[in-house]
Amino acid sequence: MAVPPDPPPALDSPTALAKALSTTGYLADDDLATAAFLALRMGKPLFCEGEPGTGKTALAQALAQVLGVELIRLQCHDGIDAAQALYDWDFPRQLLHLRALEASAGAGGRSPDAAQVEASLYDPRFLLARPILRALQTSPSVLLIDEIDRADDEFEAFLLEVLTEHAVSIPELGEIRAAVPPLVVLTSNRTREVHDALKRRCLYLWLDHPDVGREVEILRSRLPGLPERLAAQVAEAVASLRQIGLIKPPGVAESLDWAQALQLIGSATLDLEGAAATLGAVLKYREDAERALAVLRDELAS
Structure with a gap:
């Protein structure tokens, strides 16, 4: 069985690890940094659960960056199956290859037998590697399996087998096993x-929205020119909006977009206009905007 390598000495x-992640603009608290470090050292997948916009996907991106490896992403959706995650055969290229063989035989060349033709059609050069197969072939790498809750039970069972064995079997080619298992998020x-x-x-990690202080740090880290007062006002306003039962509460990505938008229109502070x-x-959502304006009108007037 392939074993995970030790993390680089700088991530010991x-x-x-938290310090390295901060260089990418991702600010990790102690629990998150510990969970990610243990996933690296133990070679276990890291299961990140939480509300949308809490930085789950961004964590995988930041880990790939600090490790200096490729990030390979599998976006789950309703109805996804193993074929969409593993591989497919490039049918148009296979057909062109078959026609080339036929043309060669018709021009006086020696005709290959049926077994040779079939073997040549299922050559690795015609294999289209989907995310999981790519991650097994790319050593090392970070494999992001995003929004697994959108997939069904059958796909979960398939994932369980792949994540346990770090290998897949392709009938025409045999087993493909990872030389170095990917870090799976x-x-x-x-x-x-x-x-x-x-x-x-x-390993399990619950991610919640950051508190106001941490969100201010994130805003100022990702938007270096952002005034401290504006960062604090945006963080406080977003924290309030998350508490009023919106259809789609804002995440950190929306906080960043809002702060940047305010900067671009020349706002040094957050006012109602x-x-x-x-x-x-x-x-x-229009309904969310109407409710938010009512709340912000009261908060910014005080």
């Missing part, structure tokens, strides 16, 4: 419960 502790927005069998295979003009950067 949760503190060191699974995310879930908890639209449904993922089965315990898959969770038991992973600037908030109303830029609310489309943070909220995506």
Whole structure:
């Protein structure tokens, strides 16, 4: 069985990993840094669960960046199956190859027998590697399995087998096994419960929205020119909006978009006029915008 390599010496502790992640603009708290560090050292998938916009996908992106490896993403959706995650055969190229063989035989060349033709059609050069197969072939790498809660039970069972064996079998080619297992990050927005069998295979991490202080740090880290007062006002306003039962509460990505939009229109502070003009950067439903304006009107007037 392939074993995970030790992380680079510079990432030899949760503190060191958190520091490295911060260079990418991703600010990790102690729990997150510890979970990610243990996933690296133990060779276990990291199952990240939480509300949309809490930084689950961004964590995988940041880990790939600090490790200096390729990020390979599998976006789950309703109806996804193993073929969409593993591989397919390039039928148009196979057909062209078959016609070339026929043309060669018709021009006086020696005709290959049926077994040779079939073997040549299922050559690795005609294989279209989908994300999971690519991750097994690319050593090392970070494999992001995004929104696993959108897939069905059958796909979960398939994933469980692949994540346990770090190998897949292709009937025409045989087994393909990872020389170095990828670091796997699974995310879930908890639209449904993922089965315990898959969770038991992973280290678990719940991600919540950051508190106001941490969100200010994130805003100023990702937007270096952002005034401290504006960062604090945006963080406080977003924290309030998350508490009023919106259809789609804003995540950190929306906070960043809102702060940047306010900067671009020349706002040094958050006022009602600037908030109303830029609310489309943070909220995506008319009903949410109307409720938010009512709340912001009271808060910004005080």
